[in-house]
Amino acid sequence: MPxxxxxxxxxxxxxxxxxxxxxxxxxGAAGPPTTYGNLCYQAHVQNLGWLNWQCDGQWAGTKGKALxxxxxxxxxxxxxxGCFRAHRSxxxxxxxxxxxxxxxxxxxGTTGMNTAIEAVEFYAPAxxxxxxxxxxxxxxxxxxxxxxxxxxxxxxxTEGRALPIEQLYLxxx
Numbered sequence: 157m158p159x160x161x162x163x164x165x166x167x168x169x170x171x172x173x174x175x176x177x178x179x180x181x182x183x184g185a186a187g188p189p190t191t192y193g194n195l196c197y198q199a200h201v202q203n204l205g206w207l208n209w210q211c212d213g214q215w216a217g218t219k220g221k222a223l224x225x226x227x228x229x230x231x232x233x234x235x236x237x238g239c240f241r242a243h244r245s246x247x248x249x250x251x252x253x254x255x256x257x258x259x260x261x262x263x264x265g266t267t268g269m270n271t272a273i274e275a276v277e278f279y280a281p282a283x284x285x286x287x288x289x290x291x292x293x294x295x296x297x298x299x300x301x302x303x304x305x306x307x308x309x310x311x312x313x314t315e316g317r318a319l320p321i322e323q324l325y326l327x328x329x
Contacts, residue, residue, distance in 0.1 A: 192211065192233050193211025193212035193233065194211070194212055194232070194233055194234055194328050195211065195212055195230070195231075195232060195233075195238065195326055195327065195328045196209050196210065196211040196212075196230070196231040196232075196233070197209070197210060197211075197216050197228055197229065197230050197231070197326060198210070198216065198228070198229040198231075199216040199217040199225055199227070199228060199323075199324075200225075200226050200227035200228075200229070200265070200267055201217055201218055201223050201224070201225060201226065202223045202224040202225075202226055202270065202272070203223055204218070204223060206229075209231070210325070212327055212328075213287075213325050213326075213327045214325060215291075215323050215324070215325050216228070216323065216324060216325065217291070217321070217322055217323030217324060218322055218323060219291050219322055219323045220322075221322070222293065222322070223322060224245075224270075224272035224273070224320040224321070224322065225265070225272065225273045225320065225321045225322060225323065225324065226265050226266065226267060226269075226270075226271060226272060226273060227263055227264070227265035227266065227267050227273075228240070228242070228263065228264050228265055228273065228276060228324075229261060229262070229263045230254075230256045230261060230262050230263070230264070231256065231261045232256045232257055232258055232260075233258065234258060235257075235258050236257070236258075236280075236281050236284070236328075237255050237256070237257040237281065238255065238256050238257075238278060238279065238280055238281075238286075238328065239253040239254065239255040239256075239278070239279040240253060240254055240255075240256070240262065240264050240276060240277065240278050240279075241253050241254065241264060241276075241277050242264040242265045242273045242275070242276055242277075243273070243274045243275035243276075243277070243313065243315045244265060244266065244271045244272065244273055244274065245271055245272045245274055245318060245320060246271065247271065248315075249277070249315075250264065253277075253279065264276065272320030272321070273313070273320065273321050274292075274313050274314055274315060274317070274318070274319060274320055274321060275290075275311055275312065275313030275314055275315045275321070276288070276290070276311070276312050276313060276321070276324065276326070277309075277310075277311045278309070278310050278311075278312075278326060279308065279309050280308045280309070280310075280328050281308065282308050283308075284308055284328050284329060285307045285308065285328065285329040286300075286302075286307070286308055286309060286310040286326070286327070286328055287300055287310055287326070287327045287328075287329070288300040288310050288312040288324060288325055288326040288327060289312060289324065289325055290312040290313040290321045290323070290324040291321070291322050291323040291324065292313060292314055292319050292320070292321055292322070293319050293320050293321075293322055294319055295314070295319060298312070298313065298314065299312075300312040310326075312324055312326070
């Protein structure tokens with residue numbers, strides 16, 4: 157008789173845990189970051205989903221696992237605006253910039269389409285410096301470039317080479 161009660165209790169506990177696991181959000185997916193910096197970003201990675209928030213030069217994504225960065229969610233603290241767009245495999249550059257500001261997060265890229273981000277473009281306010289770096293498959297770490305020498309504008313990653321970003325970081329100074 158005690159064996160039946162134990163089995164029943166274990167079955168009930170397993171069912172309760174299953175319900176909790178089924179309704180829980182993926183790690184770091186919901187809400188703004190819990191650690192704050194000037195510029196925070198959250199990576200959605202192929203086969204893994206949403207990873208934890210990173211801020212101000214911390215790496216987001218994975219390295220050496222051949223998993224594509226598919227979406228980047230961006231959160232700004234402070235009263236400034238940053239505009240972003242993605243260059244995606246088999247698509248090219250997004251048609252328009254998405255601008256994030258205090259209290260308004262944005263996402264660039266796509267989920268559920270297995271479409272890798274190959275480059276990210278970031279425009280900071282004219283009086284600030286934008287920077288970043290990407291870990292690109294088959295190349296390794298690539299420093300961001302400043303088109304036209306404009307330090308408030310940075311492009312990280314590659315375009316036209318079909319090489320996905322696996323990991324990146326962004327900074328503003």
